[in-house]
Structure formats: C-alpha cells, structure tokens
Amino acid sequence: MQKQDIETQYIIDDSQSLEDGKRIDTMTINMGPQHPSTHGVLRLILTINGETIVKAVPDIGFLHTGIEKTAEAKTYHQALVLTDRMDYLSPLCNNLGYSLAVEKLLGIEDEITDKINYVRVLLAELQRIASHLVWLGTHALDLGAMTVFLYCFREREMILDVFEEVSGVRMMTSYICPGGLQADLTPAFDGKVRAFTSIFLDRLQEYHDLLTNNQIWMERTKGVGILSANDAIAYGASGPVLRGSNIVWDIRKAFPYSGYEKFDFDIPVGTNGDVYDRYLVRMLEMEQSLKIVNQALEGMPTGAYRVRDLKVAPPPKWQITGSMEALIHHFKLYTEGYRPPKGEVFVRTEAPKGELGFYIVSDGTAKPYRMHVRAPSFANLEALPLMIEGGFLADAVAAIGSIDIVLGEVDR
Amino acid sequence: MAITATSTVALVREKFPQAIVETVNFRGEETIILLPEHLVKVCAYLQRNQQYTFLSSVTAVDWLEREPRFDLVYHLLSIPNQSELRLKVRVGQRVEEQPSVPTVSSIWPGANWYEREVYDLFGIIFAGHPDLRRILMPMDWTTYPLRKDYPLTGFDLPEPHWGGQVPYTTDPGVGSQTMRTPYSRELNERRSKFTESQEPGTDEK
Numbered sequence: 356m357q358k359q360d361i362e363t364q365y366i367i368d369d370s371q372s373l374e375d376g377k378r379i380d381t382m383t384i385n386m387g388p389q390h391p392s393t394h395g396v397l398r399l400i401l402t403i404n405g406e407t408i409v410k411a412v413p414d415i416g417f418l419h420t421g422i423e424k425t426a427e428a429k430t431y432h433q434a435l436v437l438t439d440r441m442d443y444l445s446p447l448c449n450n451l452g453y454s455l456a457v458e459k460l461l462g463i464e465d466e467i468t469d470k471i472n473y474v475r476v477l478l479a480e481l482q483r484i485a486s487h488l489v490w491l492g493t494h495a496l497d498l499g500a501m502t503v504f505l506y507c508f509r510e511r512e513m514i515l516d517v518f519e520e521v522s523g524v525r526m527m528t529s530y531i532c533p534g535g536l537q538a539d540l541t542p543a544f545d546g547k548v549r550a551f552t553s554i555f556l557d558r559l560q561e562y563h564d565l566l567t568n569n570q571i572w573m574e575r576t577k578g579v580g581i582l583s584a585n586d587a588i589a590y591g592a593s594g595p596v597l598r599g600s601n602i603v604w605d606i607r608k609a610f611p612y613s614g615y616e617k618f619d620f621d622i623p624v625g626t627n628g629d630v631y632d633r634y635l636v637r638m639l640e641m642e643q644s645l646k647i648v649n650q651a652l653e654g655m656p657t658g659a660y661r662v663r664d665l666k667v668a669p670p671p672k673w674q675i676t677g678s679m680e681a682l683i684h685h686f687k688l689y690t691e692g693y694r695p696p697k698g699e700v701f702v703r704t705e706a707p708k709g710e711l712g713f714y715i716v717s718d719g720t721a722k723p724y725r726m727h728v729r730a731p732s733f734a735n736l737e738a739l740p741l742m743i744e745g746g747f748l749a750d751a752v753a754a755i756g757s758i759d760i761v762l763g764e765v766d767r
Numbered sequence: 768m769a770i771t772a773t774s775t776v777a778l779v780r781e782k783f784p785q786a787i788v789e790t791v792n793f794r795g796e797e798t799i800i801l802l803p804e805h806l807v808k809v810c811a812y813l814q815r816n817q818q819y820t821f822l823s824s825v826t827a828v829d830w831l832e833r834e835p836r837f838d839l840v841y842h843l844l845s846i847p848n849q850s851e852l853r854l855k856v857r858v859g860q861r862v863e864e865q866p867s868v869p870t871v872s873s874i875w876p877g878a879n880w881y882e883r884e885v886y887d888l889f890g891i892i893f894a895g896h897p898d899l900r901r902i903l904m905p906m907d908w909t910t911y912p913l914r915k916d917y918p919l920t921g922f923d924l925p926e927p928h929w930g931g932q933v934p935y936t937t938d939p940g941v942g943s944q945t946m947r948t949p950y951s952r953e954l955n956e957r958r959s960k961f962t963e964s965q966e967p968g969t970d971e972k
Contacts (some may be wrong), residue, residue: 415902415903416905419903419904423913424912424913424917424919425919428919460794586876588820589875589876590876590877591821591822591823591875592877602846604846610849610851698794699793699798700796701796701823701853703823703851710823712823714824714826714840714842724828725828725829727826727840729823729824733881733884734877737879737880766903767903
C-alpha cells in the first residue's frame with residue numbers, strides 16, 4: 356500500500372460548498388493516542404466544524420500485544436496470566452471468564468464446588484466495584500470534578516488490600532484458575548472484606564451527593580452522547596452501555612454462571628441512553644454488587660477450593676513430599692499441562708465493561724489452538740462515532756468516559 | 768413456540784437445506800456450518816425473523832493443514848429469546864492468498880470492526896465491506912499475524928532466546944554478560960543485528 360493512499364483514507368473533504376455559495380470549512384484534528392482524557396492509547400481523528408464534530412474515526416491498535424497469538428504458544432494454565440492483562444482494571448473478571456471457558460471445554464463444570472463458586476462471585480463483584488470506581492474517578496476527573504478521583508481510589512485501595520490478602524497480588528492476581536482457585540482463603544480475608552463493605556455504602560452516598568444532583572454534572576451529561584436502543588444492539592454494545600439505553604440484559608441473569616442464580620440482586624436500567632444514564636447505571640450497579648458481596652460473605656460455604664480431578668488441578672503442595680502420585684501429577688501438570696478434548700466453546704460473562712466472551716478452540720493438545728477474546732470495549736468503542744458525531748468537542752470527552760473503555764482489551 | 772438454539776437449527780435445516788454443510792452440538796452449544804454463498808441469506812433470515820439481532824463476535828481459526836484453510840466463526844445472540852448460536856463458514860483454497868467472503872456488516876453494523884480485525888490478522892477479504900483496512904496492526908503492515916505460518920515473534924526479530932535479544936547492533940567488545948562460552952559473544956551479535964532502517968513487517972523502502 357502506498358504511503359500516499361494511506362493518508363488520504365482519513366481525510367474528509369475539508370471545504371464543502373453549499374448551494375448558496377457559502378462554504379463550510381471543516382478541520383481534521385487528531386485527539387492523539389497520548390491524551391489525558393482518552394482513557395488509554397486511543398486515537399480519534401475528528402473532523403470538526405467549529406466546535407461541532409462532523410465525523411469521528413477511532414484509530415486503535417496502539418496497545419496491541421498479540422495476546423491471542425501468544426496464548427496459542429502457552430499451555431492453558433500459562434495462558435491464564437495473559438487474560439489478566441487484557442482488561443487490566445478488572446483482571447479477576449477476565450480470569451473468571453477464561454476459567455469458565457476452559458472448565459466447560461474440559462467438561463468439569465459439575466465438579467466446581469459451591470465454595471469455589473461463592474468465592475468467585477464475591478471476588479468478581481468486588482472487582483466490578485473496583486473497576487467502576489476507577490471509571491467514576493477518571494470520568495469525573497475528565498469532566499472537571501476532580502475531588503471524586505481520590506475518593507474513589509481511596510476505596511479501591513481497600514479492595515486491592517483484599518486481593519493482596521487472598522492472592523498476594525494487588526492487581527494481576529490470576530487467582531481464579533481453571534479447576535478452582537489458586538489457594539484457599541486466608542483467615543484475615545473475612546475481616547478485610549467486612550472492613551470494606553461496612554463503609555462503602557456511606558462512601559457511595561458521598562459520591563451521589565457530589566455528582567448525581569449536581570447542576571453542572573447534569574448539564575454536562577444529560578442529553579449528551581445518546582445511543583439509541585436499536586443502535587446499541589446493532590453495534591453489539593453491551594454492559595452498562597446497553598443497559599443505559601433501556602435494554603434489560605445482564606448475562607448474570609440471562610445465562611447464569613458460577614452460581615449467580617442463588618444471589619438476589621437487581622439490574623439497573625437507564626431510559627435515554629445518554630451519559631447521565633450510563634453514569635447512574637454504574638453507580639447503582641456498585642450498590643448491587645455490594646449487596647452480592649454481603650450475601651456471598653454471609654453464606655460462604657466450606658469446602659474444597661480446587662477440583663479433585665488430579666488430571667486438571669494440581670494436588671496440594673504438602674502432599675508432594677509424601678505421595679509419588681501427587682509428585683507426578685504436579686510435575687505433569689506444570690510441565691505439560693492438561694489436554695482438553697477436541698472441540699470449541701464460547702462462554703460469555705458479565706464483565707464490568709460488558710459482555711466478555713472467550714472462544715477457545717482445542718485440538719486435543721495441551722495448548723489452545725485458538726483463543727479469541729470477545730472484548731466488550733471493542734464493540735462499545737465501535738458505537739462511539741454514533742454518540743459523538745453532531746455533538747460538541749467537549750461532549751466527546753464525556754462520551755468516551757461514559758463508555759468506560761480499556762484499551763488493553765480493545766487491542767489485546 | 769419459544770425460539771431456542773435447537774429450534775433455530777431445525778428451522779434453518781428446514782428452510783435452507785442446501786446451505787448447511789453440518790451441524791454440531793458440543794457441550795450444549797449449537798453450531799451450524801454453512802456454505803459461503805448462502806451465508807448472507809441465512810444471516811439476514813436469522814436477524815430478521817428469528818431475532819438474532821446481537822452479533823457477539825466475528826473471528827477466524829486457521830487450520831493450516833486443512834483445505835479449506837480458514838474457519839470463519841460468527842457468534843449470534845438473541846436477546847429477547849436468550850438464545851445463542853454459532854455459525855461457521857469454511858473458506859480458503861490452497862491457491863488463494865486472500866480468500867473472499869461476503870460481508871454481513873449490512874445486517875449487523877457491529878460486524879464492521881470485527882471483519883476489519885479478521886482481515887487484519889488473517890487476510891480474509893470481505894466483499895462489500897464499506898471500509899476494509901487494518902485496524903490493530905500498523906497501516907502499512909504487509910503480513911497477517913494470526914495465521915499459523917506466521918511465527919510468534921514475527922519475521923524480522925530473532926526468535927526469543929535467553930539473553931541477547933536487543934533491537935540495536937551491539938558493541939562487539941561488550942556483548943551479553945549471561946553467556947560465557949567462547950562462541951556465545953558471536954552468537955549474540957549475530958542474533959542482535961537489526962536492520963535499523965526498516966520497521967519490522969513493512970516493505971523494504
């Protein structure tokens with residue numbers, strides 16, 4: 356492809372003449388990959404007429420690290436750490452999606468104990484709150500409400516403390532693995548989660564006090580970045596973006612996984628599909644997630660943290676010194692890995708950003724033949740031009756923040 | 768009658784018997800394998816009449832040894848009926864460098880970016896796509912990274928090895944500290960040579 360051809364692709368005819376002889380001068384500007392408000396390395400090529408955006412073309416791929424290709428070279432257990440790094444603000448949810456897909460492929464779904472499911476749900480919902488806190492902090496920061504940012508991160512620190520307690524790692528935990536969990540819950544886990552849940556509802560009310568009925572916030576977000584319901588479905592938008600446009604759809608309710616059917620929670624849905632509705636949907640989702648965390652904590656069953664099938668999950672470390680079978684299983688699992696039967700699965704979960712899907716194709720060997728990740732932010736970002744074309748440049752910032760994209764999963 | 772995946776498969780068998788190559792049910796998931804010429808017709812029918820209005824994802828799988836080489840996979844979801852379905856199309860003859868498939872972006876606008884991604888990473892051309900250009904790789908990249916004959920680290924960088932992979936020519940006097948055999952310094956330097964004037968993956972200017 357010639358260099359010249361490449362550059363003309365983005366250029367829109369910058370000076371159109373109208374019939375009565377007047378000319379509209381549009382300007383094509385770059386909201387570059389380095390920008391404090393694009394939430395990552397997103398490049399937007401905007402054609403503007405004054406302050407109004409005439410055309411918006413997103414350019415992605417700056418964070419493309421070839422995760423799908425790399426996963427083909429790793430065993431199923433090794434590929435787990437790659438999944439942490441896609442949506443890097445909710446690694447446990449990615450791990451959960453991946454683990455569910457591999458477990459379905461292996462056919463060991465029935466062996467996942469209640470304890471594993473409860474812990475997974477608890478951690479996934481805590482992760483959802485953490486992800487929404489980052490969203491809230493950065494979104495408000497972009498629109499000028501800078502106080503909210505540090506408040507959100509202060510709460511998020513408590514959640515990261517919980518993750519550190521249970522897995523030793525604050526963010527890229529890889530704690531939820533195919534076969535169960537990497538390690539059992541520690542005694543201090545309960546205390547740390549309760550320390551968070553006891554204060555969070557009040558803090559959430561603080562954020563509501565700061566933003567929800569704030570005149571400036573409402574003027575900046577109401578009627579801005581509207582995505583109609585039909586467009587949302589046609590473009591594959593999911594999660595709070597879809598729910599903000601008045602579609603009742605949550606995978607935790609529609610295709611329940613990991614024991615979600617046992618928990619009692621509501622799904623907030625917006626009406627207009629504007630930035631304010633998506634904001635409220637996520638705020639209410641945080642409250643609902645807290646409800647689920649409390650239920651999981653109260654009803655936590657006892658049991659194994661790992662599937663018994665030694666062909667999939669390694670035996671506990673203390674057995675290795677005593678039992679030859681344990682040693683051999685440990686060795687084979689960590690060097691060669693387990694081999695799922697030939698076939699393919701597509702498992703969707705409700706990640707904080709939307710519908711996260713893992714399509715894993717197995718050819719019977721220890722490495723995935725193909726792992727495709729259906730990233731929610733990819734489809735949500737595709738709908739962005741619909742939201743911002745015709746609006747003001749400042750509204751583009753509000754809209755980008757409201758779809759809550761993470762470029763790590765857009766680009767993979 | 769409620770629309771489920773199984774009922775949809777039966778319906779498609781009934782209405783488009785000539786379009787189906789095979790149907791598979793693995794772990795409770797229904798897959799219909801279609802002939803490429805009938806893809807758009809079946810998709811339009813499913814989107815309009817069976818309410819599969821949500822296209823989750825379009826992707827491809829490269830079966831290098833097989834002919835047809837690629838499996839194009841479409842994941843559909845029906846929100847009103849809570850039903851999911853997978854469609855597959857097999858394309859790619861041995862002589863074809865870039866197999867061609869009709870686009871479904873007129874049925875589901877969301878397919879636009881997914882098809883661009885498949886084109887970018889696999890080299891499958893979508894006939895009738897409004898804007899088929901690379902999306903993840905740089906604009907002037909010439910090869911298709913997710914194909915199975917594309918090495919993990921690309922064609923220009925040395926294979927990953929312990930120590931010595933640097934993107935600039937090393938000073939022969941210094942070299943890597945990790946390998947201590949007499950041959951190792953030479954080996955490191957040879958492997959570290961990197962054509963500075965050319966971006967990896969692009970055409971030689």
